[in-house]
Amino acid sequence: MPAMRRALVVALIGLTSVVLDARMPRAVSLILTGGTVITIDAARRVIPHGAVAIDGTDIVAVDTAEAVAAGYTGREVVDTTDDIVLPGLVNTHGHAPMVLYRGLADDLALMDWLQRYIFPAEAKTVSPEMVRVGTKLAALEMIQSGTTTFTDMYYFEEEIAQTARDAGLRGVLGETIIKFPVADAKTPADALKRAEAYIAEFRHDPLITPAVAPHSAYTLERDTLLACRDLALKYDVPLLIHLAETQDEVRIIQESSHLTPTGYLESIGFWTPRVVAAHGVWVNDDDIAILKRQGVGVSHNPESNMKLASGVAPVPKYLAAGVKLGLGTDGAASNNDLDMFEAMRQAAFLHKLETHDPRALPAPQALELATMGGARVLGLQDAIGSLEAGKRADLIVVGTNRARQTPLYDPISQLVYATHGDDVKTTIVNGRVLMRDRKVATLDERAVLADARRMSGQVRQAVKPQ
Amino acid sequence: MPAMRRALVVALIGLTSVVLDARMPRAVSLILTGGTVITIDAARRVIPHGAVAIDGTDIVAVDTAEAVAAGYTGREVVDTTDDIVLPGLVNTHGHAPMVLYRGLADDLALMDWLQRYIFPAEAKTVSPEMVRVGTKLAALEMIQSGTTTFTDMYYFEEEIAQTARDAGLRGVLGETIIKFPVADAKTPADALKRAEAYIAEFRHDPLITPAVAPHSAYTLERDTLLACRDLALKYDVPLLIHLAETQDEVRIIQESSHLTPTGYLESIGFWTPRVVAAHGVWVNDDDIAILKRQGVGVSHNPESNMKLASGVAPVPKYLAAGVKLGLGTDGAASNNDLDMFEAMRQAAFLHKLETHDPRALPAPQALELATMGGARVLGLQDAIGSLEAGKRADLIVVGTNRARQTPLYDPISQLVYATHGDDVKTTIVNGRVLMRDRKVATLDERAVLADARRMSGQVRQAVKPQ
Numbered sequence: 001m002p003a004m005r006r007a008l009v010v011a012l013i014g015l016t017s018v019v020l021d022a023r024m025p026r027a028v029s030l031i032l033t034g035g036t037v038i039t040i041d042a043a044r045r046v047i048p049h050g051a052v053a054i055d056g057t058d059i060v061a062v063d064t065a066e067a068v069a070a071g072y073t074g075r076e077v078v079d080t081t082d083d084i085v086l087p088g089l090v091n092t093h094g095h096a097p098m099v100l101y102r103g104l105a106d107d108l109a110l111m112d113w114l115q116r117y118i119f120p121a122e123a124k125t126v127s128p129e130m131v132r133v134g135t136k137l138a139a140l141e142m143i144q145s146g147t148t149t150f151t152d153m154y155y156f157e158e159e160i161a162q163t164a165r166d167a168g169l170r171g172v173l174g175e176t177i178i179k180f181p182v183a184d185a186k187t188p189a190d191a192l193k194r195a196e197a198y199i200a201e202f203r204h205d206p207l208i209t210p211a212v213a214p215h216s217a218y219t220l221e222r223d224t225l226l227a228c229r230d231l232a233l234k235y236d237v238p239l240l241i242h243l244a245e246t247q248d249e250v251r252i253i254q255e256s257s258h259l260t261p262t263g264y265l266e267s268i269g270f271w272t273p274r275v276v277a278a279h280g281v282w283v284n285d286d287d288i289a290i291l292k293r294q295g296v297g298v299s300h301n302p303e304s305n306m307k308l309a310s311g312v313a314p315v316p317k318y319l320a321a322g323v324k325l326g327l328g329t330d331g332a333a334s335n336n337d338l339d340m341f342e343a344m345r346q347a348a349f350l351h352k353l354e355t356h357d358p359r360a361l362p363a364p365q366a367l368e369l370a371t372m373g374g375a376r377v378l379g380l381q382d383a384i385g386s387l388e389a390g391k392r393a394d395l396i397v398v399g400t401n402r403a404r405q406t407p408l409y410d411p412i413s414q415l416v417y418a419t420h421g422d423d424v425k426t427t428i429v430n431g432r433v434l435m436r437d438r439k440v441a442t443l444d445e446r447a448v449l450a451d452a453r454r455m456s457g458q459v460r461q462a463v464k465p466q
Numbered sequence: 467m468p469a470m471r472r473a474l475v476v477a478l479i480g481l482t483s484v485v486l487d488a489r490m491p492r493a494v495s496l497i498l499t500g501g502t503v504i505t506i507d508a509a510r511r512v513i514p515h516g517a518v519a520i521d522g523t524d525i526v527a528v529d530t531a532e533a534v535a536a537g538y539t540g541r542e543v544v545d546t547t548d549d550i551v552l553p554g555l556v557n558t559h560g561h562a563p564m565v566l567y568r569g570l571a572d573d574l575a576l577m578d579w580l581q582r583y584i585f586p587a588e589a590k591t592v593s594p595e596m597v598r599v600g601t602k603l604a605a606l607e608m609i610q611s612g613t614t615t616f617t618d619m620y621y622f623e624e625e626i627a628q629t630a631r632d633a634g635l636r637g638v639l640g641e642t643i644i645k646f647p648v649a650d651a652k653t654p655a656d657a658l659k660r661a662e663a664y665i666a667e668f669r670h671d672p673l674i675t676p677a678v679a680p681h682s683a684y685t686l687e688r689d690t691l692l693a694c695r696d697l698a699l700k701y702d703v704p705l706l707i708h709l710a711e712t713q714d715e716v717r718i719i720q721e722s723s724h725l726t727p728t729g730y731l732e733s734i735g736f737w738t739p740r741v742v743a744a745h746g747v748w749v750n751d752d753d754i755a756i757l758k759r760q761g762v763g764v765s766h767n768p769e770s771n772m773k774l775a776s777g778v779a780p781v782p783k784y785l786a787a788g789v790k791l792g793l794g795t796d797g798a799a800s801n802n803d804l805d806m807f808e809a810m811r812q813a814a815f816l817h818k819l820e821t822h823d824p825r826a827l828p829a830p831q832a833l834e835l836a837t838m839g840g841a842r843v844l845g846l847q848d849a850i851g852s853l854e855a856g857k858r859a860d861l862i863v864v865g866t867n868r869a870r871q872t873p874l875y876d877p878i879s880q881l882v883y884a885t886h887g888d889d890v891k892t893t894i895v896n897g898r899v900l901m902r903d904r905k906v907a908t909l910d911e912r913a914v915l916a917d918a919r920r921m922s923g924q925v926r927q928a929v930k931p932q
Contacts, residue, residue, distance in 0.1 A: 103879040103880050106828070106829055106876070106879045106883060107824065107825055107828035109824060113824070137869055137872060144869055145870070305819070306816065306819040307815055307818060307883075308824050309822050311822075336879070336880075336883035336884045337870050337883075337884050348573075349772035349773055352772060352774075353771070353772040353775055355775070356775050356777075357575075357775055358574060358576060358774050358775040359575055363572055401915070402610075403606040403911070404888075406918050406922075407566065407925075409570045409571075409926065410570075410572070413569040417569060417572060417773075418569060420888060422868075422870075449872050456872075459875075
């Protein structure tokens with residue numbers, strides 16, 4: 001066919017499809033319709049009678065219910081009337097398998113807690129099976145409480161990644177490097193080898209972002225910290241680290257380097273924009289300037305910082321400086337749950353108290369930290385964190401019909417100040433419905449709980465006084 | 467019958483009944499059996515496979531399941547295997563109908579919040595109907611979250627008392643006296659008259675303890691404060707007051723009297739051991755000594771104090787001084803819920819942070835504050851606050867089977883750090899089952915929520931910018 005005719009035919013086909021588009025709604029896999037849609041998009045749209053159209057793994061439209069109905073038909077349609085539809089919550093710091101140590105030993109001095117309970121329990125119980133059982137329990141709890149992306153620093157991270165992938169969760173999951181012998185590596189060099197093999201295995205996974213997780217500046221030598229950075233740069237993956245969590249940590253680093261932890265890590269050239277620094281409690285204004293300049297993301301963990309009496313991260317200063325900031329729960333041993341709704345509420349409460357100003361960290365900002373803020377911290381801002389066409393379909397549906405949630409004047413206030421994870425009805429990740437009306441589809445709840453209880457017997461045994 | 471023979475017959479009857487007692491289990495109205503029973507008795511017994519026998523309004527036995535089975539048969543028996551059975555929670559401060567203002571206006575400066583939202587809403591919407599609708603909603607939420615006794619300071623308190631009684635809740639409910647004209651009284655003198663009539667009506671009620679609620683030292687004249695005290699003394703009822711909640715309050719009292727609020731109230735002879743002082747945030751060591759010496763009870767409201775940025779009450783100092791101390795939620799407009807499990811968790815978190823010591827306010831102490839501590843504050847320590855034979859049967863059954871609560875190493879840690887009000891399955895007050903397996907028996911949930919939503923329309927209208 002001559003070029004001219006071919007061009008004409010192509011143009012006609014194009015025109016026909018435009019006409020068809022205008023008349024025939026596009027068939028998509030799933031539409032959620034009728035609820036209040038909180039987008040967290042650039043305009044911070046809140047659509048009272050809204051809808052989200054999903055096709056495959058992606059969001060294709062976010063608009064009024066009427067507009068979506070005019071443009072799309074869903075092979076499946078979920079009625080979200082009276083519900084709130086929002087981006088899935090992004091947990092930027094934790095240790096998923098530690099749910100198995102939840103409530104094992106509370107209200108202790110930090111060293112007692114670590115040396116008498118957590119370290120012995122870890123030495124005797126961390127295994128591939130333990131991290132699978134623990135991650136399944138954590139995944140169940142996260143899916144049930146509306147977390148769609150979680151961040152992890154633990155051992156046998158490839159098992160955690162496999163388990164999270166099977167459960168359908170999105171994860172930024174880092175293999176821990178630490179200078180002591182641990183369950184999956186005798187030396188940091190061994191751990192780095194494991195980390196590289198793990199990264200190679202998962203680097204193209206649609207759900208799992210593998211990462212390198214050097215434990216902290218005070219539990220690693222300079223060369224290992226830099227080797228971790230190099231490994232992360234080589235594969236362009238995130239680097240997860242604990243930073244300035246306690247005053248003791250600051251003191252230790254000061255004694256050896258005469259610098260703050262943040263300053264020390266800058267002095268050795270550790271920082272890159274892929275770093276996620278957890279806690280960031282004990283930082284001064286210079287440290288905050290370093291974190292901003294280096295593009296480091298910070299994970300704020302208000303509940304863990306309160307329960308362990310670590311201190312208060314200067315969240316208003318981070319926000320004023322434009323540091324990328326998200327929220328985290330930390331491990332369940334120091335929280336004691338993985339509920340990001342509580343992290344939002346606690347962040348809002350804590351910074352009002354700390355600044356003596358009830359206007360500090362208002363509900364919309366707390367919700368932003370738990371969604372887009374977390375996405376930016378993890379480098380996933382183009383894929384998740386808001387409900388926008390073209391992003392992955394990671395979203396949750398929250399019921400609003402309990403006495404505790406009545407009346408409803410402002411959906412964002414209600415989410416932050418009166419909603420629990422238990423109010424989440426439906427959880428969707430990458431377009432897949434992981435939970436529908438509180439029934440988790442990707443995990444056998446009864447078996448997960450039974451396995452966790454069985455494993456808790458071993459944990460109890462491990463910490464028994466001799 | 468001669469005295470000797472009569473004595474012999476009496477002795478024989480006595481002996482027979484002892485013998486019968488040993489052989490025939492006593493029939494009682496209700497037995498809860500198989501769960502972990504947390505008694506909060508003097509020995510702080512925790513009975514792993516325990517039971518509670520209830521007859522009519524009273525607890526008749528608290529023991530192992532086997533011992534109770536040997537001594538009692540229940541006309542009704544509830545299997546509490548895998549559950550935790552504990553005293554109902556005691557909320558020592560709040561404003562029940564303010565649930566209707568929940569989430570109406572968050573994240574505002576205190577004066578903005580009060581003057582633009584709460585005062586206009588109260589001026590235009592407080593009515594007998596409004597307090598009935600609000601109290602029903604609050605009662606529903608409290609029954610659903612395991613509160614069995616609540617404390618209240620509001621208007622039309624007789625309506626609140628009637629509604630609480632119908633819902634089956636125990637309450638210490640105070641008619642508010644304040645120097646401004648309010649919905650139910652043009653002057654403090656009017657309010658005092660209303661208070662006296664209300665006290666006369668309810669003073670012999672088995673569930674309701676009527677009280678006088680002078681709002682605070684800074685919103686009442688000296689003579690009215692003393693008239694409130696006299697009225698409370700006349701009927702031997704509690705006196706409920708806000709105390710030293712904000713720095714502004716301290717400043718106002720200092721300016722007029724050169725004393726702290728606590729010192730000022732001592733100087734005028736206000737304090738009696740029946741006073742319940744809410745908040746007690748801004749107190750010095752002398753103030754604490756006064757409160758101890760005068761036998762005043764203090765209600766600590768950690769969530770409200772954080773959300774409104776009021777400050778941190780010196781809870782460890784109160785405890786060290788032996789001041790009677792309980793926990794409260796405050797009204798839902800400044801919390802935003804009535805969940806006493808959150809009050810416990812927040813109290814524990816807040817004082818660990820404040821004292822820089824993770825050992826501060828451990829879980830058993832937080833639970834004690836929410837039960838026996840609250841009972842002592844309200845002067846009800848002989849009737850409620852612990853599970854002991856001879857006390858009223860106010861108790862709750864908490865499920866432990868969620869992912870969030872798994873595994874379970876320590877039931878008290880789990881209650882404080884991982885349990886929500888939503889985990890309460892059964893709520894019993896004065897021997898009456900108010901909720902069974904999450905179904906509330908004494909309120910029509912659907913109607914209560916519908917009425918609250920209808921009323922919220924009026925509230926929204928009341929605060930609309932003109």
